[in-house]
Each structure stands twice: as C-alpha cells, then as structure tokens.
Amino acid sequence: MLFSRRAFLATALTPPQVRCFHLSASPEALVADPELPSVVRAAGVTDVWIGGYLYGHWYYTPERIAAQRKVWERAGLRTHVIQIPLGHPGDSLGSVSGQPPLTPPAHWKPGVRSNGKRQWGTSLHEPATAENVDAIRRVAAMGVRRAFLDDDFRLAQGPGIIGGCYCDAHLAEFTRRYGYGPAVREQLLDAVRARRLDAVVRNWVEYTCDQLTVCFRAIQKGAPEIDLGIMVMYLGSEKAGIRLEDYRDVPLRVGELMFDDKSFGRVKGKTNELFSALFHRRFTTAERAFSETTAFPSNQLSAANMAAKLAISTLADVRNTMLMSGVTPIPRSHWATLGPAMRNQAALHARVAGHVPRGPFKHWWGEAARYVGDDNPYSLFLASGIPFEVCYQPPREGWAFLSGADSINTSAVAVSRKTVPETLADLYAFKHRIRKALTDVPFVEDDKPVVCSWLPTAKRVLLWNLAEAKETFSLAYGEKRRDVTAGALELVEVEL
Numbered sequence: 406m407l408f409s410r411r412a413f414l415a416t417a418l419t420p421p422q423v424r425c426f427h428l429s430a431s432p433e434a435l436v437a438d439p440e441l442p443s444v445v446r447a448a449g450v451t452d453v454w455i456g457g458y459l460y461g462h463w464y465y466t467p468e469r470i471a472a473q474r475k476v477w478e479r480a481g482l483r484t485h486v487i488q489i490p491l492g493h494p495g496d497s498l499g500s501v502s503g504q505p506p507l508t509p510p511a512h513w514k515p516g517v518r519s520n521g522k523r524q525w526g527t528s529l530h531e532p533a534t535a536e537n538v539d540a541i542r543r544v545a546a547m548g549v550r551r552a553f554l555d556d557d558f559r560l561a562q563g564p565g566i567i568g569g570c571y572c573d574a575h576l577a578e579f580t581r582r583y584g585y586g587p588a589v590r591e592q593l594l595d596a597v598r599a600r601r602l603d604a605v606v607r608n609w610v611e612y613t614c615d616q617l618t619v620c621f622r623a624i625q626k627g628a629p630e631i632d633l634g635i636m637v638m639y640l641g642s643e644k645a646g647i648r649l650e651d652y653r654d655v656p657l658r659v660g661e662l663m664f665d666d667k668s669f670g671r672v673k674g675k676t677n678e679l680f681s682a683l684f685h686r687r688f689t690t691a692e693r694a695f696s697e698t699t700a701f702p703s704n705q706l707s708a709a710n711m712a713a714k715l716a717i718s719t720l721a722d723v724r725n726t727m728l729m730s731g732v733t734p735i736p737r738s739h740w741a742t743l744g745p746a747m748r749n750q751a752a753l754h755a756r757v758a759g760h761v762p763r764g765p766f767k768h769w770w771g772e773a774a775r776y777v778g779d780d781n782p783y784s785l786f787l788a789s790g791i792p793f794e795v796c797y798q799p800p801r802e803g804w805a806f807l808s809g810a811d812s813i814n815t816s817a818v819a820v821s822r823k824t825v826p827e828t829l830a831d832l833y834a835f836k837h838r839i840r841k842a843l844t845d846v847p848f849v850e851d852d853k854p855v856v857c858s859w860l861p862t863a864k865r866v867l868l869w870n871l872a873e874a875k876e877t878f879s880l881a882y883g884e885k886r887r888d889v890t891a892g893a894l895e896l897v898e899v900e901l
C-alpha cells in the first residue's frame with residue numbers, strides 16, 4: 406500500500422478518539438424503525454445497550470434479547486445489556502404502548518418510605534437479589550460481557566430523599582445491629598424529617614448502603630465474566646443507599662436530570678446538570694465514566710438541547726456518552742443534528758482529555774449534602790465566567806458556594822463566610838468585587854452566562870455559551886484581552 410506523505414502526516418497528527426457514543430435502545434424502537442441501526446451507526450454510535458431483565462420479569466424474553474443483539478451486530482454495532490434490577494417508583498420507561506409491567510411481581514415485597522407509605526421499586530427484600538443473580542447469569546450465558554444496572558438500583562425514591570426501607574423488618578434489623586432500644590425509631594424519623602446528620606441517621610444511611618453494596622457484589626459475583634456497572638441518578642449518593650466509594654472500580658454513569666426543554670432550557674438547569682456530572686466524576690475514571698444524555702419523554706428535548714448536553718460530558722471529561730430516551734426512541738430527525746455535534750465534541754474532547762480544570766471557584770459537594778441534603782446544589786457559579794475546580798476535600802482557599810446542608814454541617818469550609826444569593830445578577834456583582842484578585846486567572850469579564858473551564862496543562866480555556874443566541878465574550882488573562890465568539894449553546898476552545 407502506498408501513502409502520500411500528506412495523508413500520513415494527517416493521520417499521525419489526529420489525536421486518537423477518546424469519546425465513545427452509546428445508545429440505549431429498546432426492542433420497541435427497532436420495531437418502530439427498522440432502519441435505526443444504520444441511522445445511528447452513520448451518526449457515530451458504536452455501542453448499543455438493550456433492555457434486559459426488568460425487576461422480576463423477563464418481559465423481553467432472553468430469546469428476544471438475543472435476536473435484537475443479532476440485528477444490531479449485523480449493522481456493525483457492539484451490544485450490551487441494561488438490567489433494571491429493582492423497578493422504578495412509577496413509569497420511568499415511557500412506553501407508548503404501556504406494555505411493560507410497572508411494578509415487580511407479587512412475590513416481591515414493596516418498601517416503606519419514611520412517611521409510612523408503601524412503594525414498589527427502589528427497595529430491596531429477598532428474593533430481589535437472588536433473582537437478579539439468576540438474571541445476570543442468564544445474560545452472561547448469551548455471551549454478553551458488559552452490563553449496567555439501571556438507576557432504579559438505589560434505595561430512595563428520587564433525588565433529595567433520605568432513603569432506606571422503613572418497614573418493620575428493616576427497622577428491627579437496624580435496631581438490633583446497632584444495639585439501639587425501641588425509641589430509636591422515633592429518633593430516626595425525627596432526624597430524617599429535620600435532615601439532621603446525627604449518629605442515628607449516619608448509621609441508618611450506612612446500613613442502607615450496606616444492603617445495596619451487598620446486592621451489587623452478589624450480582625457481580627454471579628457473572629464475573631461480565632463487566633458490571635452502575636447508573637447513578639442525578640446527585641445520587643449515600644442517602645439513596647449508593648456509597649459512591651464502593652463503585653470506584655466499575656463503570657459508572659454520572660447522574661443527570663434535565664431531560665426536557667423546560668428543565669434544560671434554564672441556565673440553572675444546565676449548571677445543575679454539570680454540577681452533578683462533576684460530582685460523580687470524583688468517583689470514577691474518565692474512561693469508565695458514562696453520561697446520562699437523556700430525552701424524556703423522548704420527544705420533549707429538542708435536538709439542539711440534546712446536542713448541547715454533549716458539552717457537559719466534554720467539560721467533565723466523561724468519555725462515554727449514553728444516549729437514552731426510555732422505551733420510545735428520540736425523533737429520527739434528531740440524528741441529523743446529533744451526528745455532526747458528536748463528531749465536533751469527539752474532536753474537541755480528544756484535544757483536552759485528561760487535562761484537569763483549575764480555578765478559584767471551588768466545586769464542593771460535601772458529606773452533609775450527600776447524607777441528608779435536598780439535592781438542590783448552588784450550581785449557578787458555574788455560569789459566572791470564572792474558572793472552577795472540583796475539590797475532593799473541603800476547600801481551604803478560593804471561593805466555595807455551599808448548599809444548605811453543607812453550609813450548616815461543614816465547619817471546615819470557608820474561613821470567612823459571605824452570603825451571595827444564587828442569582829446571575831448577584832454572581833456578576835460578586836465577580837466585579839473580586840476581579841482584582843483574578844490577575845493570574847483567565848476569566849470572562851462580561852455579565853453573560855458562560856461556563857469558563859481553564860485547563861492550564863493544555864494551555865486552553867473552554868467557554869460554553871449558555872445563551873440560546875450567538876454571543877461574544879471578552880476573555881481577560883492578566884493584561885491581555887481577547888474577544889471570543891460562540892454560537893448558541895456552543896462549546897468553544899481558546900488556546901492561551
């Protein structure tokens with residue numbers, strides 16, 4: 406074979422692709438659109454995740470799953486499986502037909518919430534673990550080698566809830582295990598209502614985390630040939646039974662939440678999403694991290710917004726994008742926007758992968774937020790145009806913007822405390838007050854919502870324009886100024 410020198414150089418200078426694009430696709434999606442495999446393959450998707458076992462049901466029979474895999478693989482895609490181990494509270498699958506069962510079978514037990522109400526899904530009693538172990542073995546026997554447990558694998562109904570199962574059996578076991586007397590029930594419920602991180606609540610959260618970790622390890626052990634991962638919900642953490650430290654060496658999907666235009670369309674929707682992704686990235690490597698790039702209901706997030714979500718993964722150095730939309734596929738027309746956007750992000754990501762954002766604003770999500778907080782972070786500082794960095798310990802310098810729970814419970818943070826209300830106007834005013842301290846830091850001078858990620862080791866700044874219109878930003882760095890233009894919701898790279 407002959408190569409021209411020019412072609413050879415072009416190959417040698419292209420950084421290796423670091424970003425992978427995955428699609429979660431239901432059997433229904435393939436029935437509705439038999440051309441889907443070739444469409445998504447052309448857009449740049451390489452891996453497809455098929456729904457497997459659903460909380461006690463083989464609604465999609467193993468034979469149907471095997472047949473699905475063949476169809477996707479014939480189109481040149483790798484296939485893996487997503488198990489839905491415990492069931493969601495309510496309809497999170499979004500099936501138009503309403504066919505998949507919404508609750509586990511009758512021989513499973515419902516959980517009890519702290520308010521005494523019964524709920525199906527996101528609770529753990531036998532035989533859920535045993536049946537999930539059998540299910541993963543069955544999936545492994547099909548030749549599947551990668552599987553995720555969907556985000557119903559948690560023990561709280563949703564974000565901000567101090568979970569665990571408050572049924573008589575679980576409360577009795579908790580009381581026995583920690584040597585408490587019968588009065589502990591009221592103590593626990595009272596502290597949970599008040600979101601007070603006392604010893605009883607701490608033990609309760611640890612007890613709940615133990616249950617989920619034991620279940621995960623049992624499923625993992627059931628099929629060691631499968632690389633088993635966990636999908637974590639938006640800001641999912643210990644209060645939902647997810648002791649993040651326990652999942653450090655497995656594939657981990659960072660939690661996102663803004664699945665429709667209404668929620669993602671707000672600036673704080675975007676910064677909340679980025680905040681959660683940055684938090685979860687503390688517990689996994691870039692290579693093992695997956696996004697939750699989701700439209701739900703599937704037609705409620707525009708193609709432009711879905712494409713903009715790809716920027717969050719680039720900023721957080723999440724190497725795998727997982728495109729999801731429940732049972733119903735995203736509109737076919739989305740792919741015309743997503744394909745080019747995926748290629749752009751992949752090229753940009755390859756140039757900045759592995760470089761760590763640095764800056765005077767500190768991203769901190771502490772123990773109190775994780776154990777008893779309401780999962781409403783102070784995230785708008787990410788839109789201030791000042792660089793930030795993710796802290797693994799309570800920050801001791803710079804500026805940290807604490808949530809309610811952390812500001813009450815974290816004494817180590819912040820030598821001096823000021824209150825900056827979480828509005829863009831207040832953050833811009835704060836920026837002007839501290840700008841004299843920003844002499845050796847690149848930052849955006851304008852009062853416009855923009856994420857400024859400074860990567861000193863790459864000698865680059867990434868600016869993510871959070872406006873739905875083209876903007877020009879004045880980027881200051883020491884004595885220097887330059888104008889940077891970015892399209893609506895565009896992520897642009899500036900070489901310093």
Ligand SMILES: [Zn+2]
Binds near residue numbers: 517571573574
């Ligand atoms: Zn229980």
